[in-house]
Amino acid sequence: MNDVTFTTAQARASYLDQLEAESIHIMRETIAETERPVMLYSIGKDSSVLLHLAMKAFYPGKPPFPILHVDTTWKFREMIEFRDNRARELGLDLIVHINQDGVKRGIGPVTHGSELHTDVMKTQGLRQALDLYGFDAAIGGARRDEDKSRAKERIFSFRNAHHRWDPKRQRPEPWRLFNAEKRKGESIRVFPLSNWTELDIWLYILRENIPVVPLYFAKPRPVVERGGTLIMVDDERLPLEPAEVPQLRNVRFRTLGCYPLTGAVESTATTLDDIVRETLDSRFSERVGRVIDKDGAASMERKKQEGYF
């Protein structure tokens, strides 16, 4: 009857423990098998979970890699504040990189459109930073459930010297055996959260009491409605149409990015509990709020081949 007790003991271990253990395993493999790893930190909820997992993976030590934020200069102000506080509290080695070339050219989402802005400030900015510091592995918080092209991405995903992704040359990843051997010039993107979904992320944040940017919680915020999307007026850089008047609406964000490219949703969720309930009940996938994904079904795959994370 040993069997029975064992099975129930197993069943009691929550699936979140399993996801956590696997993500920690992936991070430890990364630092053991690469020379100069870095963790990408985009300040959102996934990054918050990633950071929390890194703290756990290397406890009682600190994560043995720096944290990199590629700042597009158009992030919500609350995000930047949150980032700096977290880095201070946890004593992290935080690197902030801004594509100065893009700044000089005055690139922005309003003037140049989402595609060019994202390409220059985010994609190229990331490449610059990786090349500048010589990082050979970048741990990121992307999840496979985010969009179709990610569903097939490996956990250890290789990029050539030009940071391009080749979906046809992906290595099989049986069991937990990750092959981190690089060809010349290659670097690796590692995705420890591959098997997590949005709901898992929130349940875990709730269980572990992980701090997240307050923008995820509903509160009256000044927004304008554009093409059905609610855009928050976070600073004076957002040009308003003559008739456009920012209205205070009770909104929150399901995903965070550059503020002019990130749609808010009307909500009354003010606690983590509320957010989990809202996510469980949700009839819309989270990317609905992302302006950048509306360019067509295959666009994400194209962007990724070009080096978007």
Next chain:
Amino acid sequence: MNMLVNKLADPVALVDDTSIQDHENKSLLRFIACGSVDHGKSSLLGRLLFDAKLVPDDQIETLRKDTGQLTGSDDDLDFSLLFDGLAAEREQKITIDLAYRFFATAHRKFIVADAPGHEQYTRNMATGASTAELALILVNAQSGLTQQTRRHALIAATLGVRHLVVAVNKMDIIGYSADGFAAIERDFRAFADRLGDVELTFIPVSARKGDNVVHRSKAMDWYRGPTLLKKLETVDATPRAAKSAFRMAVQWVSRPTPDFRGYCGLIAGGEVYPGQEIVVQPSGQRTRIKEIITANGELGRAGIGRSVTLTLTEDVDVSRGDVLADAAAPALVSDRFTARIFWMGEGALAPGGRFHIKLGTAKAAARIAGPIELIDLAQDAATKPAESLLSNEFGLCTLELDRALAADAYAENRETGSFILIDAESHDTVAMGLIEHASAQRETAPVRTSIVGHAVVRVARFFGARESHSRSIAKALSWRATGSIDTFLIGWIITGNPAIAGSIAGTEIATKIALYYGHERIWALVPWGRR
């Protein structure tokens, strides 16, 4: 229970009835879905999500746009597109790579490895099966079992999948016939003894109409088993190795301060507890567990699947690649292993091939020593000698490593019994390996044993070596025809009597065919002089 299934299908009811705590505490099941092209795998998975009300509205909108079906009931949509991925695949209308999909009910989170059906993509299936506890195998009710179905079942079973669920799809086309379903079940069971220790479940479904997927079929009241969703939710998801001996491959040595030394890893078998006597392998040093450290505090016990940091009572030498094992039941330590290899490289795998091997967290150099035997999936996994393995083929061979490593038989433990081979030049992952056993002495004959059965292999090797039977027989016959005409002509010239010449040639035909055949087969076993 039926009511429960219906409740699950309604996420609103689900929010009302289940606490968030229940969601946090649910279990995880990894399964692989496989089937021949067009048997309806994508439709079935799409239907499962839709009927369980797990498809967000915006995705249904996109689906409507993609299919040009802007009106009509949701029920008539082509759900197969919910499972469609890369742009290139959309053009060809088939899933080319392994895609991972996720969904969750109040009871379970599911990670689905969606594997393409074609033979040239077997590697994707094998990869997906390597971590799956259950395989969902699609069979088209109209066409019945195919060669592919048998291949998929064999691959899944070989990779240690414990539960096979055979979904007989398109039941609507055969008029929901109980006899049609029973015939397929009978066919499948007829070969299933080859699969070893697996649990079989057969479910008649229609992906198009939604029968027995989430909702019980009204058209098939003769079926008394579970719906597909219910089966997925209730199957035992515990890995086999949960009950075996403690194992942990050391990933990393943590030394944040000079007086702390912890060994990080994921528990790959059994349980660990402070005070437990363990052995560090391959070195063989024995010591005890001092503490199980996690960020949430020290644990009194930790089971399979947990990532932990262990400290030891004595200051022994441990580094990445070592295995910590229960001292009472340690792993095998050897520099020679007999293993089943699944070859994924572009060229062929031949004896003498050299690779990097990654076994657990250990790396070494490996060489294919001695002959290779092909495990023929088209012949229900019969083995036969082969010169080499081609891409997507399974084989059995012996590996020689440049140092001894610790491992278990794959049948005992999937984590410590598996490895990959890496091409030293391209750095690609070229093979998956499943350990059969350690082959202790170097002096003994190259390949001595095989789990598939000594006798079968030996007989197959004698008769099947390099040249097929029929080829040997054809050669014997053609040579005999030529030779006997020659004998007849010479006999006639010398004796001047065609009748005597005829009888000499006639008797000779029978004896020499037999002699030739024997002679051929003996030569077939002699490698000397071959290039």
